[in-house]
Amino acid sequence: MQWPSKDVLYTVIFGTETPAGRRFDLALIVAILLSITVLFLDSMSAIRAQFGPLLYGLEWAFTLLFTIEYAVRIYCAKNRLAYMRSFYGVIDMLAVLPTYLAVFIPGASILLMVRLLRVFRILRILKLIRYVNEANVLLRSLNQSRRKIMVFFGSLFILVTLFGSLLYVVEGPENGFTSIPLSIYWAIVTITTVGFGDITPQTPLGQGIAAVTMLMGYAIIAVPTGIITAEIGREMRRDYNNRYCPQCDKSGHDPDAIYCKYCGAEMEVAIEDEAHRH
């Protein structure tokens, strides 16, 4: 077979409209998930003991595969620097780098570093983000309520600091609250209603304060929910209300409205219904 032209490669690798492009994306997703699976199996000591070499080989196979993909992406990118600097460009590089780096660090040496490198390959999962494109409604909602949520977390930070310190005083190291940061960790565990139970108040007073913390968390969990719910509700309403009557120019019509509900004029439907149907 003759080597495909740069443009063809581009439409296949970067594009998602053409059948070839879709097949390529699908193949890539499968490869990513497989490489992640290899990483999972590799982390289970029992399995590594038995299939270590095999997993090692697979790992290198995937690394080479993604290296080639990265190289080709650079080769056929319209603007190479722009791609390499882009979010996905960095991710694509980070997805292959650790394996190469791991070679230069003797496995016997600092264990954490090696483990870290081995696990950084997990970043390959971020390659999937490319294919989650319905996410933007959610992201828009989150983004629009960004400041409110920041304020919320700001007050939450003040709350957990106060309650954590309070329990550090009341319970003290002898009951497991060995430091203020740890007590704040406990307060976060409690106010988010996670409640591991590895650290729990023992004194009646401490338990009383803990109860207040829980009830507070129970009540304020409503706040972010309320913010985002209202936000999403509006997003959805907007998705629905973006039709304007040609005569009275009023909005807020249902997607299936044929006549303006305010002035009775006929409305054009096609586009909106299309937009709405998917």
Add this chain to the structure above:
Amino acid sequence: MQWPSKDVLYTVIFGTETPAGRRFDLALIVAILLSITVLFLDSMSAIRAQFGPLLYGLEWAFTLLFTIEYAVRIYCAKNRLAYMRSFYGVIDMLAVLPTYLAVFIPGASILLMVRLLRVFRILRILKLIRYVNEANVLLRSLNQSRRKIMVFFGSLFILVTLFGSLLYVVEGPENGFTSIPLSIYWAIVTITTVGFGDITPQTPLGQGIAAVTMLMGYAIIAVPTGIITAEIGREMRRDYNNRYCPQCDKSGHDPDAIYCKYCGAEMEVAIEDEAHRH
């Protein structure tokens, strides 16, 4: 008494309108709940030790009862294959099959298989679904926000994979995070605010990352809530706008609609207020 005709049987067994049909359904629900209770008691070693034979007898009684029901359903079904292939047809079969299969597997043999069969009888509970018919409003809401929720779980999957792996690196096997999948399990336990506490971070860094995980979970729990709330809110609003156009008799008009959005005829406002008031 003379044997009832096929049609009579059909209306009694499949129908729910006639008094006889309703009585039959009620009897069946009771039978299902009783057989489930037997299954529960049978699973408690103390009780099985004492009433084993009795429970075994009851088990067979219910199995025969449901077998007869299944046979009659097939007998009087309008389209037998359609029924046998239908969701409920399969459930009705699965509800009796395990008991018969259990005979051919010596109780002493592979314990799991027997336990599995014994517990598969729990599927009888699915027979109850037949009688939960208000569910469709909820299901419609869930179904309409299907894609958004899938996106949500997609991002959740990426999040727990990243945080799980991070804690696997930071805490490591010595603190209970023995493998990446287990660490991801921990991340799910944490981000859903379940917090069993069987595995907990021990290092300050690990606890810090855990705190971030919790706060993230605490914040994003708002997202599905927001989606479904907005969806249900709209469903309800739709249910609520039960105004009928005097000309085309179509419903689904907004409370403030002056003209029918389907045929453009003028609507009277009074009824809407009535509808609103109740």
Add this chain to the structure above:
Amino acid sequence: MQWPSKDVLYTVIFGTETPAGRRFDLALIVAILLSITVLFLDSMSAIRAQFGPLLYGLEWAFTLLFTIEYAVRIYCAKNRLAYMRSFYGVIDMLAVLPTYLAVFIPGASILLMVRLLRVFRILRILKLIRYVNEANVLLRSLNQSRRKIMVFFGSLFILVTLFGSLLYVVEGPENGFTSIPLSIYWAIVTITTVGFGDITPQTPLGQGIAAVTMLMGYAIIAVPTGIITAEIGREMRRDYNNRYCPQCDKSGHDPDAIYCKYCGAEMEVAIEDEAHRH
């Protein structure tokens, strides 16, 4: 002093408008809270060991006090049988009965907690309209979404039964899932995101199923929230939208609207604003 007439007693004991009536209610609330405090202290072994006799005396003092109150209520009730059969009548009796019963049945004294139900009478003093109104809004919301919530719990019941049994099979007694009911208890603990951690899956398969259970619970917690939120939202909107333009009879006006936003006609404001201002 001369003995007060039956009517005077009635207005003081049952009424809440007169100053005397309000003082009586307040005194009663204090008495109730004190008697409950006694009950709390009495339940703490250390304190009972020290102040046992004192607490016993106080207990009898409160019992006699409430007995007298009960007797007087019967004496001056307009319709005695009606009162004795009423919710509060039963509560008032249950509040004193246990202490007397305790004489004959040692150990039954814990039924004294029933006295807490008398706190419901607090709702009477909250007759400062606003509070009861607020409570009505909540109750109306809960009541209107009653059936939906029942359906929700129906499906939840089926879910926990299936997941519980599944974990009973996978984990089995050796991992703490000693019976199906206990496993269902575990499933409820998990799906409600409580997560005590007294029973946790040990096998990878079990942990996988547990993860699914959590994510399911994490997602469906949104359903009741959605239902009630939509319900309350509508309740509130109704509170706000109950003004009609005298000219075009349109509703949906803000409480502070002076002119109809649809036809520009002047609206009467007084009553609505009063209703809204409190």
Add this chain to the structure above:
Amino acid sequence: MQWPSKDVLYTVIFGTETPAGRRFDLALIVAILLSITVLFLDSMSAIRAQFGPLLYGLEWAFTLLFTIEYAVRIYCAKNRLAYMRSFYGVIDMLAVLPTYLAVFIPGASILLMVRLLRVFRILRILKLIRYVNEANVLLRSLNQSRRKIMVFFGSLFILVTLFGSLLYVVEGPENGFTSIPLSIYWAIVTITTVGFGDITPQTPLGQGIAAVTMLMGYAIIAVPTGIITAEIGREMRRDYNNRYCPQCDKSGHDPDAIYCKYCGAEMEVAIEDEAHRH
């Protein structure tokens, strides 16, 4: 350099508009966070053992800094008593007082008192509230649903008391439910879905009641969420309807308003759509 005038100091310290004022605020925030960090490190025994003297020195440095700030604030305040009595005035004093008090209490004496004083310095974090000024939307929402939430917590209090006492009766001291208050603490831990797991029911009956408690908590968590969500939704809708009447220049009009609801003047619709679109 010459000493700045009282007014200049005022605009710098109390004002937030001028560049100088903003710089001062920023510096203060950094100082607060640093002093909190010192407090955190000071609470970790390992670090205190090593850097005790250094931390002690830093602590005094920050105390003096905040003392000077407090003094200058008093000096240049328009109304000194008003400031000293104000919320922030009290906070500013509490932020420095403990360090001075700690001098007069021999470190060897009652440990709690010293610890308490040392931790009270955490109140410095409240100095940050000054800079969280977007919070008022959230606060308005919370404030407007204040009464509803109080009613909610009232019923919650009754619920946990009943369920707690019930479990105290069913499980009893031998299973960890050593007193009614402790059992109520357990009920709060459970109904808020925190679920520490330090105390758990052991008897089947107790577990059954616990399951009911959880499901109840799982359902009623929806109530505050619903209240606040509806409240915030309305707040936002109000924020969002930023249309101004061309005649009376009042805002707060609904997107579908044709006439100003305050003065009855006709409004143009276009702007609203703009506002809607962003």
